[in-house]
Amino acid sequence: MTTAVEPKAAEAPALGLHTDLSNEAYHADVTSLSSSGARKLLPPSCPAKFWYEQDNPQPASKTFDYGNAAHKTVLGNGPALVVIDHDAWNTKAAKAEVAEARAMGAIPLKQHEMQMVTDMADAIRKHPLAAALLDPAYGAPEQSGFWIDEASGIRCRVRFDWLPSMHQGRLIIPDYKTTTDASNAAMEKDIDKYGYNQQADWYETGARALGLGDQNAELLLIAQEKKPPYLVNVIGITLGSRVIAGAKNRAAIETFAECMSTGYWPGYADDEPNYLELPGYAENRDKELYLP
Incomplete structure (x- = not known):
C-alpha cells in the first residue's frame, strides 16, 4: 500500500536549538525527520506506515500514560497529571472526568498510579549517577x-529529554526510559527491539550538528522499572552498535529524502510479491522431523 496524502503542515521552526518549543509544535513539523521517524521508515515497518502516522498520531494508552507521567515527575516538564479519584473508571462520572482531563491535554491517573510515578521520581533522586545526570542545577528538560x-x-530534528546547561567539552545526553525490566539482559533486547542504538547515534549526530559540546557527545539511557523498588540502570551503547545504527539512520534519511522528492511512500510490496522462508528454527525442526 502507498500513500501520497499530504499531512497537515505547520510553520517549520527555525534551525538551531529551541529551549522553549512546545511538544506539539515540535511534532507538527512534518518537513523534518526525527529519530523515531527514521526507525519507522525501516523494516519491520515501512514508509507508508511512517507517512500515515504523521497525520494520525497513536491514541492514548496506559503504557504511554505511565511513561509520560513518569517523565513529568522525573524531568519536571510535560502535561499536567490529574488524579481521577474513583475506584473504577467505568462509571459515567469517572468517564466524564477522564474525558475532561484528556480534553485539557492532561494525563488522568488513579491515586495508586500517581503514587507510583512519584515514587519513581524519588528513586531516581536516590540513585547517585542518575541524580547527577538529571540535576536541575546543571541542566533543563525537553529542548x-x-x-x-x-x-x-x-x-x-531531535527533542532531548534533558540537556546539560554547559555546552562545552564532552556532552553527556541523558535519555529517560521506563520499562518492566531494566536488567542488562532485558535492555540489550530492548536496544534491538526499539532501536535505542539508532536513537543514540541520532542524538549524538544532532548535538554535533547543533554545535553542542565537542565531537564526543554521548547518549546514556536511564532505564527505570515501573514496579517497586523502581530499580534504575544507566546504560551506554557500545561503539560497534552505534556504527551499525549510523548506517541504518543514513538509510532512513535517504529513504525519507527519496519519498519526499517523489511523493511515493511504499508499503511492504507494491509491485511484486515478497517470497518468504520459514523462520530458521522452524525450518531446522521440520527438516529433522519430515525430510529424509
Whole structure:
C-alpha cells in the first residue's frame, strides 16, 4: 500500500536549538525527520506506515500514560497529571472526568498510579549517577533542535529529554526510559527491539550538528522499572552498535529524502510479491522431523 496524502503542515521552526518549543509544535513539523521517524521508515515497518502516522498520531494508552507521567515527575516538564479519584473508571462520572482531563491535554491517573510515578521520581533522586545526570542545577528538560543533513539536504530534528546547561567539552545526553525490566539482559533486547542504538547515534549526530559540546557527545539511557523498588540502570551503547545504527539512520534519511522528492511512500510490496522462508528454527525442526 502507498500513500501520497499530504499531512497537515505547520510553520517549520527555525534551525538551531529551541529551549522553549512546545511538544506539539515540535511534532507538527512534518518537513523534518526525527529519530523515531527514521526507525519507522525501516523494516519491520515501512514508509507508508511512517507517512500515515504523521497525520494520525497513536491514541492514548496506559503504557504511554505511565511513561509520560513518569517523565513529568522525573524531568519536571510535560502535561499536567490529574488524579481521577474513583475506584473504577467505568462509571459515567469517572468517564466524564477522564474525558475532561484528556480534553485539557492532561494525563488522568488513579491515586495508586500517581503514587507510583512519584515514587519513581524519588528513586531516581536516590540513585547517585542518575541524580547527577538529571540535576536541575546543571541542566533543563525537553529542548528541541533542528538542522540540515548535509548529504541529503533534508531537515532533521531531535527533542532531548534533558540537556546539560554547559555546552562545552564532552556532552553527556541523558535519555529517560521506563520499562518492566531494566536488567542488562532485558535492555540489550530492548536496544534491538526499539532501536535505542539508532536513537543514540541520532542524538549524538544532532548535538554535533547543533554545535553542542565537542565531537564526543554521548547518549546514556536511564532505564527505570515501573514496579517497586523502581530499580534504575544507566546504560551506554557500545561503539560497534552505534556504527551499525549510523548506517541504518543514513538509510532512513535517504529513504525519507527519496519519498519526499517523489511523493511515493511504499508499503511492504507494491509491485511484486515478497517470497518468504520459514523462520530458521522452524525450518531446522521440520527438516529433522519430515525430510529424509
